[in-house]
Amino acid sequence: MSRNLIVAANWKLNKGPAEAEAFLDTFIPKVDAFAGSADIVIAAPFVTIPALAAKLAGNNRIAVAAQNCSEQESGAFTGEISTAMLKEVGAQYIITGHSERRSIYGESDALINAKNKKILAEGLKPIFCIGETLEEREGGQLESVLRTQITEGLKDIDSLEDVVVAYEPVWAIGTGVTATAEQAQDTQKFVRSVIAELYDQATADAVRIQYGGSVKPGNAGELLGQEDIDGALVGGAALEADSFFGILENSAQ
Numbered sequence: 001m002s003r004n005l006i007v008a009a010n011w012k013l014n015k016g017p018a019e020a021e022a023f024l025d026t027f028i029p030k031v032d033a034f035a036g037s038a039d040i041v042i043a044a045p046f047v048t049i050p051a052l053a054a055k056l057a058g059n060n061r062i063a064v065a066a067q068n069c070s071e072q073e074s075g076a077f078t079g080e081i082s083t084a085m086l087k088e089v090g091a092q093y094i095i096t097g098h099s100e101r102r103s104i105y106g107e108s109d110a111l112i113n114a115k116n117k118k119i120l121a122e123g124l125k126p127i128f129c130i131g132e133t134l135e136e137r138e139g140g141q142l143e144s145v146l147r148t149q150i151t152e153g154l155k156d157i158d159s160l161e162d163v164v165v166a167y168e169p170v171w172a173i174g175t176g177v178t179a180t181a182e183q184a185q186d187t188q189k190f191v192r193s194v195i196a197e198l199y200d201q202a203t204a205d206a207v208r209i210q211y212g213g214s215v216k217p218g219n220a221g222e223l224l225g226q227e228d229i230d231g232a233l234v235g236g237a238a239l240e241a242d243s244f245f246g247i248l249e250n251s252a253q
């Protein structure tokens, strides 16, 4: 089963519009000259999305993502941003379930599920993150934690055609500690098997599962060369155009 790679930058709380434009000034010419076929996504802060989308108008190789959204349609929800608004300003993907949102902002599996459903109903694509803490892995709970996150996060979602899953072990995020290619592959194979149980084998074979956690140019080739790793969700190493492009280059199929 061949799945096209999807390599995404998650800029987190970095880069306003001006910095994002400067990034693209360096990044776009590199991508234009690049023969690889990976889908490329940049997840930016809300206020940066319009500038990115304007600069990428007509560019069909690089898509824009948001890092969060409301599960609500509209109304008295101070500080929230709706999927319709994000669509209007050019977002095509939205990250959900990131461990920083789960742990710092207390997002539950039920809320993440509501966001996933809202995003799909809007005709956008969730990049749905799951992952265990070191304590959970060492305590033998890896499989039960991931199974719960997957089952609850995808509850009542019939098709995974527009869903990208991102496996991000919490202990590997921003720590410089990467899961070994073998650990990531074994875990992602398990994630795919849970999806096969919940849906069917064809769905599991087709869904793309990214790995995230200290991905950099030097380890991207080995990680993304694994059977069940279909791309990367990159934080720190995606803040510089050269290193984000290096990840793409080193993961070329």
Ligand SMILES: O=C(CO)COP(=O)(O)O
Binding pocket: 010, 098, 168, 172, 173, 174, 175, 176, 212, 213, 214, 215, 233, 234, 235, 236, 237
């Ligand atoms: O959280 C991440 C991407 O969503 C990973 O972050 P780092 O690549 O900085 O470890």
